[in-house]
Structures are given as C-alpha cells and as structure tokens.
Amino acid sequence: MKKLFSRRGFLPGFGMTMGYTIIYLSLLVLIPLSVLFLKASTLSWEQFVGTILDARVLASIRVSILTSFFAACVNAVFGVLVAWVLTRYQFPGKRIIDGIVDLPFALPTAVGGIALTSIYAENGWIGQYLAEWGIKVAYTPIGIWVALTFIGLPFVVRTVQPVLQDWDLQMEEAAATLGATRFHTFTRVILPHLLPAIITGFALAFARALGEYGSVVFISGNMPLKTEIVPLLIMTKLEQFDYAGATAIATVMLVASFVMLLMINYLQWRMNKFDAAR
C-alpha cells in the first residue's frame, strides 16, 4: 500500500487532501451519477436496449455527437487564432476583446440561443444574406453547430492563452537562424507546443457542447430525427414521466462522453511526454 500511494514533496497532508477530494467528488459527481445508473437499472435489458435503439434516440445521439465535434473543431482553430491575437499583439480595445471572449460563459445560454436564432433566421440580419445563397442556418443542424460553437469558444482561448504567454520567442528566432520558413516555424515549432493545450480546450468545448441544452433548443427547431439533440430528448422523456427511459439515454451519453474524454486525455498525455519526462 505504501508504494501504491506515493507521497512526495515538501507539504504533508496527502491523506487529508485526498480524503477531501474523494468526499467532494462523491457528493457532487459520483453519488448523483450512481443514482442515475441505479434508476436506469430498473429497466430490464430488453427495455433498455429497446429504448436506446429507438430510431429517434439514435438520430439524436448522432446529431449531438457530430454537431458537438464540429463545433469543438471550429473552436480549436479559431480559439487558437483569438488567443494568438490577444497575446502577440498590442492594439486599442484589446482588454475589451479579452473580456468579450468570456461572455458565452456568463450569458444565460437561452439568451445566446435566442439572439443567435433571431440573427440567423431566414429574415434575420445575417440569415437573409445566407438565404440568398440557399444556406439555412436556423432550424437545421448548422444552427445547432453555430450555437455549440458559441458556447464553446472560451475554452480553447483560455487554455491556449497561458501557453502562448509563456512562449519563449527565442525558439522562433532559433528556427529562423536555422533557415526555417515562417510556415515551418509555425507547424514544426509553435504548433506542437500548443497542441496539448489545444486538445485540452477541444475536450472541454466538446464536453460542454454535448451537455448543452439552453441555447440549442431555440435555434434547432427540435425536429425529431433531424435536429433533436440528446439533452432535449431526455427532457421530453422526463416531461412524459418516463424517468427510466430518460436515465437509460443519459447513461449511454454518460458512458460515451466518459470514454471520449478518457481517449482525449490519453492523447494529451502522450503529447505531453516531453514535459512529463522531467
């Protein structure tokens, strides 16, 4: 046991901090989630599989995962761009822009959803021009994707920003003296450094998007099989007092999310090995 729980460092208190960690996680995460599993287990296996394999449920899982994934992808690219601009350059209004980045965190998501819907609807400010091109945003999966991108934006920016702030500019100079082009300097020197932070941000944005409800319900139109997301379906089941069915879907989502996050964390750990090797 001694070896399993290694205690290192100057500050004592492994027992106490670990104890609090477990109590804290239990009260807030583990116990509520295990109740979920308990409730789901009141269903028989056939009922459970039947609930999950329902075409409407499968479609909603597909919509949820795909839109969340693409939203996180967009945020991974543009979040890095925003973080880059905010750390590399000085310009008037920089602090204001820095503050705006956090707005999706603070704003009630329903407000964000309604605002996005009114702008991207076919008669909205932006939606009317997109409609000319034959692109419909509101009440389609694209709309869900826009809403999920909106709420996930701060994650990548806020995880990449500190890494960029600590970045040693001399590494770029070293690359330049060695004859590397700007493109090579970015792809071979800077990007590999940011990648662990980008993946963390991606994972957070993705996880947040999977669970998002408030902003999506307004812009998606909630058409079964087309633009219905898993959280909404769970809400629908609850409203019909089908608690076991709701928990069954929730359990599947939970396990799926957990597996995906675990994979992303593993990937990130692999990326980080140059620092972990210390």
Place this chain on the structure above:
Amino acid sequence: MSIEVVNISKTYKNFTALQNVNLHIPEGELVALLGPSGSGKTTLLRLIAGLEQAQQGSILFNGEDNTNRDVRERQVGFVFQHYALFRHMTIFDNIAFGLTVRPRKTRPSKAEIREKVHSLLRLVQLEGLAHRYPSQLSGGQRQRVALARALAVEPKFLLLDEPFGALDTKVRQELRRWLRHLHGKLGLTILFVTHDQEEAMELADRVVVMNEGRVEQVGTPEEIYHKPANPFVYSFLGRVNLFHGRIQDGRIKLGEAEFEAEHAHFDGPAVGYMRPHDVEVSLHPPKSSATTAVRAQIERITPLGPFVRLELKRLDTKEVFEAEMSRQRFLELNVVEGGLVYVTLHNVSIFVENAPAIKPTRVYVPQQVSI
C-alpha cells in the same frame, strides 16, 4: 568567413543601443564582445545575425553586403543564452531541424541527416543521448546540443550570446576549454558575447570592449589588460585603484607621490589608475625613487588562497586602495591590521580629463607613465 561592421547605429524608442560602431572580425578568429549589461554587445550580435535591423550602416560577410538580407538566408549559427532548444523534440530532432526544414531540392536524404547528426553528437560528446528530450539534460549538455544544432547547417560563422551565462562555474570552465578546442579543430570564425572579463581573457584571440553602445577598445587580451585605452577599459578589466591628483609643471602629483610626466604640457586635475598587484608594500622606506612611495595604514587583510589582498589607507590623502601580493610575500612582511607600511606605486596610468569637453566622462588623453 570575415565579418565587417560599418558605421552601425541602432536606436530603440528612446534608447540608443549602438552608436556608429565599426568592427572588423578576421576569418577564423575567436572574438569576445565584452561589456557591462546595456552596453549594446548583444544587440550588435543580433544585428550581425539578422535578428535585428539597424537604422544606419552596413554589415558585410567576406566583403559581401548582408545588411538587408533576411536572417533565414544569412546562414549564421546562433546560440542563445538560454539554449532555446525545441522542448518537444528529441536531441536528434533538434540537431536535425535545420536540415529537415530545407526545401526538398537541397535537403539531404534521411540517411545523410542521420549520419550528420551522429557525427555532431560525437563532436559535442553527447553520443547515446540522441533520443532524450532537452528537459532530461543538464545545462551544460543543453548548451552543447544548441551548439551542435547551430553547426548542423554548416554556418559561415558562429555567434554565441552569453553562451555560458546560465551555467555554474565548474561546468563553465569545462565548456570554455572545450569551445577553445572546438575552435581549433573547426577553424570557424566565432564571435561570442560575455560580461565576464575572465571568460573573455581566457577564451578569445581578440577582445572587443564595449560600453554605452560604442566600441571602447579592440585588442588581444594582453593588450586590453596591460594597455587599456581609457579609464573605462582599465576599470572594467580587473580591480583597479584610483588616485586623484594634479599635473603641474610637467610633473604628476598624486598626494605626496610624484612622477615625471612625458607628454603633459598643461596643468590640471589628473587621475592615476593602477592595478592592486602593482602596489609594492614594504616595512621600510625604499632607498631609490623615494618620491613614488607613500605611507599607508593597513585597514583590512583578506586572504584569498594563493594571494592576500590588503585594504590600505594613505596617510597623506586618506584615499583607500588595495594591494595584492603572494601569500609568501605576505608571510615575509608579517603585518597585522592597523599596522603602518611604506607603499611604492608602480605602473600608474594617468588619465587627464579635457576640461572644456562636452562629454566629460568620455574624452581622456591617455598618458602612460612607467616607473
């Protein structure tokens, strides 16, 4: 390859980093840029590398103008004080980087790159560490990796920015010896920046002393130590004693001590500079040239291994100064703190301030006085 710096000036917003600097670095020499922090030595190095742009002047490599050439095309090896190794790459990939980013046409094959990297690893004595990451290496090892990485692209010359600044004394001395050896082996022109005068003296064929954005003196270590061009160089290289006095009627008077002045055709205040090891301490008044001897009281005795430093106070002018002597001589003298001794001043250099000059700290007429 030789480097020519012609009339270079560089100013930042409200700070002049370099002022009309001219410098010639002959091919194959190991040259030190020596100066206190803020003297512009690193700026000069970065200008030569192309990491900074000058407002005025030009930089030539072997007579070829490189002033407006991009850093990527200058083919200069640059080693940073804090190594600037790519942390996410292995040592192998770090060294190979300069070769792997070449355009496909000029890029060597994988086998050639491997061959090259391993021969460089042998050169810097780090064989077997190819697959480690920089964070797993000690400071001295990292610096050698940085050197190997710079050498991999076969640069025209090497520029080192305070290469040993972040290392401890023992590693620093080892690396100095090693760099000296490497220079002999490769015959490459190497220019390095340092604020450590001992490092410059020990390592360089030629030392460029800089201060406040100007070159104060260029010379061999011997020259700049024994024939400093001005008071700055004098006091920057090693310990120095200052005596204030006057030039009068062709003689220099520093308190009770008097010297013949060869070129002093004017009267006025003068400052005498001398090294502590040129102060001769004795218990009895010296028989000859008694005018260069003064009486002094020993304030403090500091034993420093092979030699002993005395802090003395002149009885005539109350000026405090230092004397250094071998431990053997100190034991012969058998003096204690508070004791009175006779002191003879050898090799005093007199610098006279040109009174009406606009920049009084800068314009000096060197007067070498040897006794």
